[in-house]
Amino acid sequence: MDAATLDTIPRSALPALLRRMPKAELHIHIEGSLEPEMIFHLAKRNGLTLAYPSVEALRRAYAFTDLQSFLDLYYVGASVLRTEQDFFDLAFAYLERAAAEQVVHAEVFFDPQTHTNRGVPFGTVIAGLEQAMRRAQADFGISSSLILCFLRHLSEDAAFATLEEALPYRRHFIGVGLDSSERGHPPEKFARLFARCRELGLHVVAHAGEEGPPAYIHSALDVLRVERIDHGVRCLEDPALVARLARERVPLTVCPLSNVKLRVFNALAEHNLPALLEAGLCATINSDDPAYFGGYINANFIELFAALPVLGACHAYQLARNSFEASFVDEARKRHWIDQLDAMFREAAVTR
Ligand code: ADE
Ligand code: ZN
Numbered sequence: 001m002d003a004a005t006l007d008t009i010p011r012s013a014l015p016a017l018l019r020r021m022p023k024a025e026l027h028i029h030i031e032g033s034l035e036p037e038m039i040f041h042l043a044k045r046n047g048l049t050l051a052y053p054s055v056e057a058l059r060r061a062y063a064f065t066d067l068q069s070f071l072d073l074y075y076v077g078a079s080v081l082r083t084e085q086d087f088f089d090l091a092f093a094y095l096e097r098a099a100a101e102q103v104v105h106a107e108v109f110f111d112p113q114t115h116t117n118r119g120v121p122f123g124t125v126i127a128g129l130e131q132a133m134r135r136a137q138a139d140f141g142i143s144s145s146l147i148l149c150f151l152r153h154l155s156e157d158a159a160f161a162t163l164e165e166a167l168p169y170r171r172h173f174i175g176v177g178l179d180s181s182e183r184g185h186p187p188e189k190f191a192r193l194f195a196r197c198r199e200l201g202l203h204v205v206a207h208a209g210e211e212g213p214p215a216y217i218h219s220a221l222d223v224l225r226v227e228r229i230d231h232g233v234r235c236l237e238d239p240a241l242v243a244r245l246a247r248e249r250v251p252l253t254v255c256p257l258s259n260v261k262l263r264v265f266n267a268l269a270e271h272n273l274p275a276l277l278e279a280g281l282c283a284t285i286n287s288d289d290p291a292y293f294g295g296y297i298n299a300n301f302i303e304l305f306a307a308l309p310v311l312g313a314c315h316a317y318q319l320a321r322n323s324f325e326a327s328f329v330d331e332a333r334k335r336h337w338i339d340q341l342d343a344m345f346r347e348a349a350v351t352r
Contacts, residue, residue: 001317001342008349009313017348018301018316022340024105024323025286025297027230027253031078032289033094042080062292067211067262078114087128095136101298106144113151113162122165126172146173152185159193174328175203182212187220194224203328214238236272246280251326255288256304257295268307284323317345
C-alpha cells in the first residue's frame, strides 16, 4: 500500500476502519481478561468468598499507581480460577470478544505459576484454555496460540520447575515469555532458562522497558535472545537502542491503555507510539490486561488515535500490518491477512 493512496482516507473514517480492519493481538494476558463480573461468578461457583462486597466495589479498586499496585490485585482476581471449566470460560469469553473486534489471530500469554502455586495442576489450566481455543476457531474463525509466561519475581529455579511440568504439554504452546514485577528482576536472572527454552525450539519473548530501564531491553535481546519485546516503550531514552531495534526489526508489543493506567505515561496524548513509528520500529497495538485497563484492542486503537491527531490512516495500516509481520505464524498466513488488509484500505481510499 503506498502512502499517497492511504493519505486520501479522511480522519473521520478512522474509527470505523480501526474497528473493521483485520488485526493480530500479540500481548494479552488471559488472566488479565478476567472481568469483575466473571470473578464474582467463578467465586460463587467455586464456593469462595471475596474481600470485596460487590462488582462495583472491586472495580473501584482498579485505581493503580504503578505496575506492582496492579499486579497485587491481578493475582487476587486470578485466584478464583480453579477448574478446567473456569479456564475454558475465561479464554472463550476473551476469544469471542477478540473475534468480534476483528482479531483474526491471537498469541495469548498465560501465567501457570499463578495457578500451580495454588495447587491447580498445569494440565487443568492447559486443558481449559486449549478447549476454548479450539471451540473459538470453530465458532468464530479466530486462530490462537499460547505463550507460557514465567513470573520474574520468582526464582529461576522455580521457573525451571514450571518448565519441567510444562514439557508433557510442549505441543500446546508455541513459546515462552517473562512477566510480572519488572524493576529489580532483570532479564539476566533467567539466562539459563531461556537458553534451555531456545534449545527446545520455543519462541522467546519478554516484557522489558515497561517500567524497567532501556538496559533491560538490551539484556532481553543480548542475554535472552528474544524475538519480540513486550512494551519496550522506554527504548526511546537510548538512541543507539532505537537504531538497533529498527535495524534488526525487533517488534514491540505496545499497550497504550495499560501504559496510562500504570502511569508509564500521564495521558494517551503523551504516549510515544507516534515517535516509535517515526523511528521506523515495528510497533503493534495490544490490550495487555483489558479487564483491568478499561478496554480491549479496539478501544486501545480508537482512544489512542483520538488522543493523537498526528496519527492517520497510514499509521492504522502500518500497525495492523506490523501485527501480522510480528506474529509467529507462517509466511503464507501472514500474506493472506495482509492481502485482506490491503483490500480493505484500498476500498476505503477509492470510495471516499
Ligand atoms: N502481567 C500481567 N500484565 C502485566 C504487565 N503489564 N507487566 C508485567 N507483568 C504483567
Ligand atoms: Zn503484559
